[in-house]
Amino acid sequence: METKRIYISTSQPGREALAEAARILRDGGLVAFPTETVYGLGANAVDAAACAQIFRVKGRPQDNPLIVHVSGKAEALPLIREWSEAAELCARKFWPGPLTLVLPKSSVIPDEVTAGLDTVAIRVPSHPVALALIEETGLPVAAPSANLSGRPSPTSGAHVWQDLRGAVPLILDAGSTQVGLESTVLDLSAGIPTILRPGGVTREQLERLLGQVSVDKPSSDRPPKAPGMKYRHYAPKGDLQVIGGVREKGLERMAEEIAKAHRRNKKVGVLCTLESAPVLHAQLPDLLFVLGSEGRPEEMASNLFEGLRLCDSQEIEVILAEGTEESGIGVAVMNRLKKAAGQKVIPISPAQG
Ligand code: TXA
Ligand code: MG
Numbered sequence: 001m002e003t004k005r006i007y008i009s010t011s012q013p014g015r016e017a018l019a020e021a022a023r024i025l026r027d028g029g030l031v032a033f034p035t036e037t038v039y040g041l042g043a044n045a046v047d048a049a050a051c052a053q054i055f056r057v058k059g060r061p062q063d064n065p066l067i068v069h070v071s072g073k074a075e076a077l078p079l080i081r082e083w084s085e086a087a088e089l090c091a092r093k094f095w096p097g098p099l100t101l102v103l104p105k106s107s108v109i110p111d112e113v114t115a116g117l118d119t120v121a122i123r124v125p126s127h128p129v130a131l132a133l134i135e136e137t138g139l140p141v142a143a144p145s146a147n148l149s150g151r152p153s154p155t156s157g158a159h160v161w162q163d164l165r166g167a168v169p170l171i172l173d174a175g176s177t178q179v180g181l182e183s184t185v186l187d188l189s190a191g192i193p194t195i196l197r198p199g200g201v202t203r204e205q206l207e208r209l210l211g212q213v214s215v216d217k218p219s220s221d222r223p224p225k226a227p228g229m230k231y232r233h234y235a236p237k238g239d240l241q242v243i244g245g246v247r248e249k250g251l252e253r254m255a256e257e258i259a260k261a262h263r264r265n266k267k268v269g270v271l272c273t274l275e276s277a278p279v280l281h282a283q284l285p286d287l288l289f290v291l292g293s294e295g296r297p298e299e300m301a302s303n304l305f306e307g308l309r310l311c312d313s314q315e316i317e318v319i320l321a322e323g324t325e326e327s328g329i330g331v332a333v334m335n336r337l338k339k340a341a342g343q344k345v346i347p348i349s350p351a352q353g
Contacts, residue, residue: 040143098200
Protein backbone atom coordinates (compact mmCIF):
# COMPACT_ATOMS: atom_id res chain seq x y z
CA MET A 1 0.00 0.00 0.00
CA GLU A 2 1.22 3.47 -0.77
CA THR A 3 1.29 5.72 2.28
CA LYS A 4 0.55 9.40 1.83
CA ARG A 5 2.18 11.76 4.32
CA ILE A 6 0.51 15.15 4.62
CA TYR A 7 2.27 17.85 6.61
CA ILE A 8 -0.32 19.74 8.59
CA SER A 9 -0.11 22.88 10.70
CA THR A 10 -1.00 22.56 14.37
CA SER A 11 -2.25 26.12 14.69
CA GLN A 12 -4.18 26.14 11.40
CA PRO A 13 -4.91 22.57 10.26
CA GLY A 14 -5.64 22.53 6.53
CA ARG A 15 -9.29 21.82 5.70
CA GLU A 16 -8.48 19.70 2.67
CA ALA A 17 -6.17 17.37 4.57
CA LEU A 18 -8.77 16.98 7.32
CA ALA A 19 -11.50 16.25 4.78
CA GLU A 20 -9.37 13.58 3.12
CA ALA A 21 -8.51 11.97 6.46
CA ALA A 22 -12.15 12.05 7.59
CA ARG A 23 -13.24 10.42 4.32
CA ILE A 24 -10.78 7.55 4.86
CA LEU A 25 -12.02 7.05 8.44
CA ARG A 26 -15.69 7.09 7.40
CA ASP A 27 -14.91 4.56 4.65
CA GLY A 28 -13.45 2.13 7.19
CA GLY A 29 -9.75 2.94 6.65
CA LEU A 30 -6.95 3.90 9.05
CA VAL A 31 -5.35 7.32 9.56
CA ALA A 32 -2.36 8.14 11.78
CA PHE A 33 -2.73 11.54 13.41
CA PRO A 34 -1.02 13.66 16.10
CA THR A 35 -2.35 14.08 19.61
CA GLU A 36 -0.75 16.10 22.42
CA THR A 37 0.60 12.86 23.98
CA VAL A 38 1.75 10.59 21.14
CA TYR A 39 0.55 9.90 17.58
CA GLY A 40 -2.55 7.71 17.31
CA LEU A 41 -3.58 5.16 14.67
CA GLY A 42 -7.25 5.94 14.18
CA ALA A 43 -10.27 4.00 12.93
CA ASN A 44 -14.03 4.51 13.15
CA ALA A 45 -14.75 3.21 16.67
CA VAL A 46 -18.22 1.95 15.77
CA ASP A 47 -16.95 -0.06 12.79
CA ALA A 48 -15.77 -3.45 14.09
CA ALA A 49 -13.96 -4.37 10.87
CA ALA A 50 -12.06 -1.07 10.80
CA CYS A 51 -10.99 -1.59 14.41
CA ALA A 52 -9.89 -5.15 13.67
CA GLN A 53 -7.52 -3.69 11.06
CA ILE A 54 -5.76 -1.65 13.74
CA PHE A 55 -4.76 -4.86 15.52
CA ARG A 56 -3.48 -6.41 12.29
CA VAL A 57 -1.44 -3.39 11.22
CA LYS A 58 0.20 -2.91 14.62
CA GLY A 59 0.64 -6.60 15.39
CA ARG A 60 -1.26 -5.81 18.59
CA PRO A 61 -2.28 -8.60 21.00
CA GLN A 62 -6.04 -9.21 20.68
CA ASP A 63 -6.64 -8.83 24.42
CA ASN A 64 -5.45 -5.20 24.52
CA PRO A 65 -8.41 -2.78 24.25
CA LEU A 66 -8.33 0.54 22.41
CA ILE A 67 -8.94 4.09 23.63
CA VAL A 68 -11.87 5.88 21.97
CA HIS A 69 -11.29 9.55 21.14
CA VAL A 70 -14.21 11.97 21.05
CA SER A 71 -14.53 15.74 20.73
CA GLY A 72 -16.31 16.36 24.05
CA LYS A 73 -18.52 15.05 26.85
CA ALA A 74 -21.67 15.16 24.69
CA GLU A 75 -20.02 12.80 22.20
CA ALA A 76 -18.82 10.51 25.01
CA LEU A 77 -22.27 10.03 26.59
CA PRO A 78 -23.79 7.69 23.95
CA LEU A 79 -20.78 5.37 24.35
CA ILE A 80 -21.28 4.70 28.06
CA ARG A 81 -23.95 3.53 30.51
CA GLU A 82 -23.19 5.74 33.50
CA TRP A 83 -21.68 9.18 33.85
CA SER A 84 -20.61 9.59 37.49
CA GLU A 85 -19.87 12.67 39.58
CA ALA A 86 -16.16 11.80 39.37
CA ALA A 87 -16.37 11.57 35.57
CA GLU A 88 -18.02 14.99 35.47
CA LEU A 89 -15.27 16.52 37.62
CA CYS A 90 -12.49 14.91 35.55
CA ALA A 91 -14.02 15.93 32.24
CA ARG A 92 -14.49 19.54 33.36
CA LYS A 93 -10.96 19.83 34.66
CA PHE A 94 -8.88 17.71 32.26
CA TRP A 95 -10.73 17.43 28.94
CA PRO A 96 -9.50 18.14 26.41
CA GLY A 97 -6.20 16.70 27.62
CA PRO A 98 -4.08 13.63 28.47
CA LEU A 99 -6.62 11.86 30.71
CA THR A 100 -8.42 8.69 29.64
CA LEU A 101 -11.48 7.60 31.64
CA VAL A 102 -12.52 3.96 31.89
CA LEU A 103 -16.32 3.78 32.20
CA PRO A 104 -19.07 1.14 31.79
CA LYS A 105 -19.63 0.80 28.04
CA SER A 106 -22.89 1.02 26.11
CA SER A 107 -23.84 -1.34 23.29
CA VAL A 108 -22.73 1.23 20.68
CA ILE A 109 -19.11 0.17 21.20
CA PRO A 110 -18.18 -3.10 19.48
CA ASP A 111 -16.34 -5.84 21.40
CA GLU A 112 -13.38 -5.45 19.03
CA VAL A 113 -12.63 -2.09 20.67
CA THR A 114 -12.79 -3.23 24.28
CA ALA A 115 -11.35 -6.73 23.80
CA GLY A 116 -14.58 -8.07 25.28
CA LEU A 117 -14.44 -5.95 28.47
CA ASP A 118 -17.61 -4.37 29.85
CA THR A 119 -15.86 -0.98 30.08
CA VAL A 120 -14.58 1.47 27.50
CA ALA A 121 -11.63 3.88 27.72
CA ILE A 122 -12.48 7.38 26.47
CA ARG A 123 -10.54 10.58 26.05
CA VAL A 124 -10.84 14.01 24.46
CA PRO A 125 -7.43 14.95 23.03
CA SER A 126 -6.35 18.60 23.11
CA HIS A 127 -4.21 18.63 19.97
CA PRO A 128 -5.96 20.94 17.48
CA VAL A 129 -5.40 18.49 14.60
CA ALA A 130 -6.85 15.57 16.56
CA LEU A 131 -9.87 17.59 17.68
CA ALA A 132 -10.51 18.99 14.21
CA LEU A 133 -10.20 15.52 12.67
CA ILE A 134 -12.68 13.97 15.10
CA GLU A 135 -15.15 16.83 14.54
CA GLU A 136 -14.76 16.61 10.77
CA THR A 137 -15.29 12.83 10.84
CA GLY A 138 -18.34 13.14 13.08
CA LEU A 139 -17.59 9.77 14.69
CA PRO A 140 -15.79 8.44 17.76
CA VAL A 141 -12.25 7.47 16.72
CA ALA A 142 -10.58 4.41 18.26
CA ALA A 143 -6.82 4.93 18.36
CA PRO A 144 -3.93 3.19 20.04
CA SER A 145 -0.45 4.68 19.76
CA ALA A 146 0.64 4.61 16.10
CA ASN A 147 3.70 2.39 16.58
CA LEU A 148 4.25 -1.23 15.67
CA SER A 149 3.66 -3.31 18.81
CA GLY A 150 6.95 -3.62 20.67
CA ARG A 151 8.30 -0.21 19.56
CA PRO A 152 8.17 3.00 21.61
CA SER A 153 5.10 5.18 21.02
CA PRO A 154 5.70 7.68 18.21
CA THR A 155 6.21 11.29 19.25
CA SER A 156 6.73 12.62 15.73
CA GLY A 157 5.39 12.03 12.24
CA ALA A 158 8.84 10.69 11.33
CA HIS A 159 8.46 7.91 13.96
CA VAL A 160 5.08 6.92 12.49
CA TRP A 161 6.63 6.90 9.02
CA GLN A 162 9.41 4.56 10.27
CA ASP A 163 6.87 2.11 11.67
CA LEU A 164 3.81 2.27 9.42
CA ARG A 165 4.99 3.30 5.96
CA GLY A 166 3.35 0.97 3.46
CA ALA A 167 0.77 -0.26 6.00
CA VAL A 168 -1.65 2.69 6.23
CA PRO A 169 -3.09 5.02 3.57
CA LEU A 170 -2.48 8.33 5.39
CA ILE A 171 -0.24 9.90 8.00
CA LEU A 172 -1.01 13.44 9.17
CA ASP A 173 2.36 14.86 10.22
CA ALA A 174 2.32 17.89 12.51
CA GLY A 175 5.87 17.43 13.83
CA SER A 176 6.64 16.60 17.45
CA THR A 177 4.02 16.02 20.12
CA GLN A 178 4.08 18.00 23.33
CA VAL A 179 3.60 15.65 26.30
CA GLY A 180 5.58 12.78 24.74
CA LEU A 181 4.15 10.02 26.96
CA GLU A 182 0.74 8.41 26.67
CA SER A 183 -2.30 9.64 28.61
CA THR A 184 -3.08 8.72 32.20
CA VAL A 185 -5.66 5.91 32.26
CA LEU A 186 -8.07 6.34 35.20
CA ASP A 187 -10.61 3.65 36.03
CA LEU A 188 -13.89 5.16 37.21
CA SER A 189 -15.94 2.03 36.60
CA ALA A 190 -15.85 0.66 40.16
CA GLY A 191 -15.11 1.95 43.67
CA ILE A 192 -12.18 4.26 44.33
CA PRO A 193 -10.81 5.98 41.20
CA THR A 194 -7.74 3.97 40.20
CA ILE A 195 -4.81 4.91 37.97
CA LEU A 196 -4.19 2.00 35.61
CA ARG A 197 -1.40 3.75 33.68
CA PRO A 198 0.51 6.83 34.89
CA GLY A 199 0.74 9.60 32.30
CA GLY A 200 0.36 13.25 31.49
CA VAL A 201 -2.12 14.00 34.29
CA THR A 202 -0.50 13.21 37.65
CA ARG A 203 -1.85 11.38 40.70
CA GLU A 204 -1.35 14.59 42.71
CA GLN A 205 -3.60 16.52 40.29
CA LEU A 206 -6.27 13.81 40.43
CA GLU A 207 -6.20 13.60 44.22
CA ARG A 208 -6.69 17.34 44.51
CA LEU A 209 -9.82 16.96 42.42
CA LEU A 210 -11.26 13.64 43.58
CA GLY A 211 -9.84 12.98 47.04
CA GLN A 212 -8.61 9.42 47.39
CA VAL A 213 -7.10 7.96 44.22
CA SER A 214 -5.39 4.58 44.17
CA VAL A 215 -2.84 3.13 41.78
CA ASP A 216 -3.30 -0.30 40.25
CA LYS A 217 -0.58 -2.54 41.68
CA PRO A 218 -0.59 -5.84 39.84
CA SER A 219 1.11 -8.82 41.49
CA SER A 220 2.31 -12.23 40.42
CA ASP A 221 -1.19 -13.65 40.88
CA ARG A 222 -3.18 -10.67 39.62
CA PRO A 223 -2.61 -9.17 36.15
CA PRO A 224 -2.83 -5.38 35.63
CA LYS A 225 -6.36 -3.99 35.13
CA ALA A 226 -5.25 -2.25 31.94
CA PRO A 227 -4.43 -5.29 29.80
CA GLY A 228 -1.79 -3.30 27.90
CA MET A 229 0.26 -2.77 31.05
CA LYS A 230 1.27 -6.42 31.25
CA TYR A 231 3.35 -6.09 28.09
CA ARG A 232 6.92 -4.92 28.30
CA HIS A 233 6.02 -2.63 25.36
CA TYR A 234 9.42 -1.86 24.24
CA ALA A 235 12.68 -3.66 24.55
CA PRO A 236 15.44 -1.67 22.89
CA LYS A 237 17.93 -3.78 20.95
CA GLY A 238 20.61 -2.66 23.39
CA ASP A 239 20.85 -3.66 27.04
CA LEU A 240 19.13 -0.81 28.93
CA GLN A 241 19.89 0.03 32.54
CA VAL A 242 18.25 2.80 34.51
CA ILE A 243 20.48 4.53 37.04
CA GLY A 244 18.37 6.17 39.74
CA GLY A 245 18.97 8.31 42.75
CA VAL A 246 21.49 10.93 43.75
CA ARG A 247 23.16 12.54 40.80
CA GLU A 248 26.84 12.55 41.82
CA LYS A 249 26.86 8.88 42.78
CA GLY A 250 24.80 7.98 39.75
CA LEU A 251 27.28 9.79 37.54
CA GLU A 252 30.21 7.86 38.97
CA ARG A 253 28.34 4.65 38.33
CA MET A 254 27.46 5.67 34.78
CA ALA A 255 31.08 6.61 34.06
CA GLU A 256 32.14 3.17 35.30
CA GLU A 257 29.55 1.47 33.10
CA ILE A 258 30.68 3.47 30.03
CA ALA A 259 34.29 2.42 30.61
CA LYS A 260 33.20 -1.19 31.16
CA ALA A 261 31.22 -1.23 27.91
CA HIS A 262 34.14 0.23 25.98
CA ARG A 263 36.51 -2.40 27.39
CA ARG A 264 34.09 -4.99 25.97
CA ASN A 265 34.07 -3.13 22.63
CA LYS A 266 30.36 -2.36 22.98
CA LYS A 267 28.71 0.75 21.51
CA VAL A 268 27.37 2.66 24.50
CA GLY A 269 24.62 5.28 24.59
CA VAL A 270 23.70 7.64 27.40
CA LEU A 271 20.29 9.26 28.02
CA CYS A 272 20.78 11.89 30.69
CA THR A 273 19.92 15.31 32.07
CA LEU A 274 21.40 18.52 30.77
CA GLU A 275 23.28 18.94 34.06
CA SER A 276 24.92 15.50 33.82
CA ALA A 277 25.79 15.82 30.14
CA PRO A 278 29.22 17.57 30.44
CA VAL A 279 30.60 14.98 32.87
CA LEU A 280 29.27 12.05 30.86
CA HIS A 281 30.38 13.58 27.57
CA ALA A 282 33.93 13.50 28.90
CA GLN A 283 33.64 9.70 29.11
CA LEU A 284 33.16 9.62 25.31
CA PRO A 285 30.01 7.52 24.96
CA ASP A 286 29.10 6.65 21.35
CA LEU A 287 25.80 8.50 21.76
CA LEU A 288 24.78 11.13 24.28
CA PHE A 289 21.15 12.28 24.22
CA VAL A 290 19.88 14.98 26.57
CA LEU A 291 16.43 14.13 27.95
CA GLY A 292 15.91 17.51 29.65
CA SER A 293 16.90 19.58 32.65
CA GLU A 294 17.14 18.09 36.10
CA GLY A 295 13.97 18.72 38.09
CA ARG A 296 11.96 19.14 34.86
CA PRO A 297 10.49 15.68 34.35
CA GLU A 298 8.05 17.06 31.76
CA GLU A 299 11.05 17.66 29.47
CA MET A 300 12.27 14.11 30.03
CA ALA A 301 8.75 12.85 29.26
CA SER A 302 8.65 14.74 26.02
CA ASN A 303 12.03 13.44 24.78
CA LEU A 304 12.25 9.91 26.18
CA PHE A 305 10.82 7.92 23.26
CA GLU A 306 12.89 9.88 20.74
CA GLY A 307 16.02 8.99 22.74
CA LEU A 308 15.13 5.31 22.88
CA ARG A 309 14.43 5.19 19.14
CA LEU A 310 17.75 6.89 18.45
CA CYS A 311 19.62 4.22 20.43
CA ASP A 312 18.10 1.56 18.20
CA SER A 313 18.75 3.38 14.93
CA GLN A 314 22.39 3.90 15.94
CA GLU A 315 22.70 0.26 17.01
CA ILE A 316 23.70 1.09 20.54
CA GLU A 317 24.46 -2.09 22.51
CA VAL A 318 24.58 -0.74 26.06
CA ILE A 319 22.14 2.01 27.06
CA LEU A 320 22.46 3.91 30.34
CA ALA A 321 19.52 6.09 31.28
CA GLU A 322 19.54 8.56 34.14
CA GLY A 323 16.39 8.19 36.23
CA THR A 324 14.29 10.92 37.77
CA GLU A 325 12.39 11.40 41.02
CA GLU A 326 9.12 9.47 41.11
CA SER A 327 6.71 12.30 41.70
CA GLY A 328 4.44 14.24 39.34
CA ILE A 329 5.00 13.19 35.72
CA GLY A 330 8.30 11.67 36.90
CA VAL A 331 6.20 8.64 37.89
CA ALA A 332 5.19 8.12 34.25
CA VAL A 333 8.75 8.68 33.01
CA MET A 334 10.11 6.04 35.40
CA ASN A 335 7.22 3.68 34.59
CA ARG A 336 8.13 3.73 30.86
CA LEU A 337 11.90 3.58 31.52
CA LYS A 338 11.59 0.63 33.90
CA LYS A 339 9.37 -1.23 31.47
CA ALA A 340 11.83 -0.65 28.63
CA ALA A 341 14.64 -1.89 30.89
CA GLY A 342 12.69 -4.99 31.95
CA GLN A 343 12.74 -3.44 35.48
CA LYS A 344 16.57 -3.29 35.52
CA VAL A 345 17.15 -0.33 37.81
CA ILE A 346 20.37 0.37 39.66
CA PRO A 347 19.35 2.36 42.74
CA ILE A 348 22.01 4.69 44.06
CA SER A 349 21.47 5.99 47.58
CA PRO A 350 23.67 8.44 49.48
CA ALA A 351 24.16 5.86 52.27
CA GLN A 352 25.74 3.45 49.81
CA GLY A 353 28.59 5.91 49.40
O1 TXA B 1 -2.14 9.10 24.99
C1 TXA B 1 -2.73 8.06 24.66
O2 TXA B 1 -3.48 7.46 25.45
C2 TXA B 1 -2.50 7.52 23.24
C3 TXA B 1 -3.08 8.54 22.26
C4 TXA B 1 -3.06 8.04 20.84
O3 TXA B 1 -4.37 8.90 22.67
N1 TXA B 1 -3.09 6.22 23.09
C5 TXA B 1 -2.59 5.12 23.67
O4 TXA B 1 -3.26 3.97 23.37
O5 TXA B 1 -1.61 5.13 24.40
P1 TXA B 1 -2.68 2.50 23.64
O6 TXA B 1 -3.58 1.61 22.94
O7 TXA B 1 -1.26 2.46 23.25
O8 TXA B 1 -2.87 2.29 25.18
C6 TXA B 1 -4.16 2.13 25.71
C7 TXA B 1 -4.07 1.60 27.12
C8 TXA B 1 -3.65 0.15 27.16
O9 TXA B 1 -2.80 -0.09 28.26
C9 TXA B 1 -5.00 -0.55 27.34
O10 TXA B 1 -4.85 -1.82 27.93
C10 TXA B 1 -5.74 0.42 28.23
O11 TXA B 1 -5.35 1.69 27.73
N2 TXA B 1 -7.20 0.28 28.11
C11 TXA B 1 -7.98 0.53 27.03
N3 TXA B 1 -9.27 0.23 27.28
C12 TXA B 1 -9.32 -0.21 28.56
C13 TXA B 1 -10.38 -0.69 29.41
N4 TXA B 1 -11.63 -0.76 29.00
N5 TXA B 1 -10.04 -1.08 30.67
C14 TXA B 1 -8.75 -1.00 31.10
N6 TXA B 1 -7.73 -0.57 30.34
C15 TXA B 1 -8.00 -0.19 29.08
MG1 MG C 1 0.62 1.85 22.86
